[in-house]
Amino acid sequence: MKEIYFDNAATARPREEALAAVVKAMGPDFANASSLHRKGVDAAARIREAMEWMSALAGGGEWKVLFTSGGTEADNLAVLGSVPKGRRDTVVTSSLEHAAVESSCREVARRGGRCVVVKPRQGGVLHPQDVAAAVDDRTALVSIVHVAGEMGTVQPINDIARAVKQKNKKARFHTDAVQAAARLARLDYGPAVDMVALCGHKIGGPMGVGALLLRPGVTVRPLFFGGDQQEGERPGTFNVPGIAGMGAAARMMVAERAEAVPRLADLTARLGRRLLQSAEGVRLLGEESCRAPGLLVVAVRGVRSEVLLHTMEKYGLFASAGSACHSTRREPPACLVDDGLAPDEAVVRFTPGAGVTEDDVEDAARIFETALQEVRCGNAGRMK
């Protein structure tokens, strides 16, 4: 049976180039990047190359790169590392955030600070003025997601960052660009953006590695302590295989995205149209003009999303119900409920990757139609 993998927002299929870089870094180039001998110097060179590619992925310009264990740690480091414990500072964030930002902002509040959550307007897009309105003199940090993983919308990140800085130029601006880096044709962060979180496995690199990019002069307090790697801001032996793999994936993304992303956007839009045609009670979420390429969030009336997902899986189509970091949660994402998701609507998220073909889209739409019909008629248990 043909497999159609439309869950790239959970993890993208790894790139061959990333796999080769991991194998090389765990094989011949196995040394500790902090060692002073030649082999260590070679490994350190791999780290520096990866730094350059991560900066290029974020649109180029001057960035200091801190490698982390993934997107979650990068977000935690940005939020908790910017707001020292015991200070009564405010963080401003949105209801569209990934759990990593949401939970670290809640942790700021638990430690005595304050956390303000801004909601998007209809269609899941934040308005820069709404965010700026939440900022005041006590605001230490604003953290806004670039592409909202559960809503599927692209946020006007530079406009938001500028509006924030006009209100309080000392407030730091962080964006979680984990999904954005995997599916936008370019990221061009203006000077108002101070920190950017990225990760390996959404762009075709390995899991367990990510990066926090900081503008020169911006420093964060470490979350944990150890040696003097990465100037002590993020201590611990460099994960050379992971970093090399992520760097290779970033290199491929930078080289191909200008061509690949418009194609991905077209095919995603086509998938959306085909899904809408396939049955009654299906609608696409998120403001149409702001939908991210390769990220289609669909509300389906009258089914349970797990049952629909497993029925599609039976025919070889792999999708999800939302963020994999919340897959044990029973309720739909709160931001979708705020946006008008009805209690009898289930959420299904299709996230095709760059290699998607027209055939995949047609097959996926057909499978969706068949599966939805089976689940609605209650005969999904019949095996093919």
Next chain:
Amino acid sequence: MKQELFSGAGVVLRLGELYLKGGNRRLFMNALVANAKRALQGRDEVRMHVSEGRVFLTGADDEDICARMRWVFGFSSYSPVRYCEKSIDAICAQAVSLARAYGGSPQTTFRIAARRSDKSFDHTSAQIGILAGNAVNEATGFGVDLESPDLSIGVEVGKEWCFLWTQQLEGARGLPVGTSGRVMLLLSGGIDSPVAGHLLQKRGVELSGVYFHAFPYTSDGAKQKVIDLARVLARRQRSFRLHVVHFAATQEALRDAAGQGYLVLLYRRMMMRIAGELARGQKMAALATGENLGQVASQTLENMAVVEAAAPFPVLRPLLTADKLETISLARTIGTFDISVRPFEDCCTLWFADGVERRGCSSLRSTPSANQRARGYRAEDGIARGH
């Protein structure tokens, strides 16, 4: 003389209920030794001997060996031991060495609990106690306390062996797995059914399992959970065959035929029939479930009777009268609790209407088509191995 066999460190395992067995004791002992040997797989340096109603391991007494013996059913207790030469001097020297290894301070108290099953040994139990006690007292300054000492040193003298020990660990008790026949266990993925399986194994039963998989209504994560539970139970027996029955289509057919009323009972009756077919194919004599009287609506007395009426074999329910907290505590001890509480759904609640099924419907009857359907089940089998 086997004296040289019994030297150095080892573990002595004491029989539980097997002691009471008469003419067929040999049968039970053979099963027990085979099970213990299997539990020791990979530790080839450890040898096993049976002598005078005990099982002796020689060659090692580490924690790994003790952990492996923890769930071999049939032993009441076991102790890491030091074997020594069968002479009063060697016994005294070994007792002193164990007391020194204990550490302690001048306030530490001890006792010697000596037993000799070899009545030809030239000192009585009481004399061994006194002599070894004096030696320990002189060497360490520990005081004697026969009632509640800090350190209790056991000495046992048999015909072929002599050993000392300071620690007695609780065994799994029960009867050796494989001596009480084979039973088909209905495993749901919940907390109760693996515990029920464990209790049956404790009475010597060898299990196979059957799981009713309702994909796409439940996920493959739910199936994996049951496979992992089967692996835990598999550690206590040679191998554990798990049957995964694709049940969703059957549930749909029952729903279409019967509507919502009594749906859970109909599912369960069908599960009994299918489990019965599988059991018959393996020449088993009974089915088993984790059912518990009154725990949920389908486990009232009336409903259990209605469900059991569809089963072709007796249905064993080891947890019938257990308290839920007792079951949870046992599940934690045997290592199934953390697997059971992984958040995946169970197939019994599909299209289930609340509150209509407390009392069984006595008019539920087996029909030829239901029996036919049970024989036409689709299953995949796998052998779970515990190690």
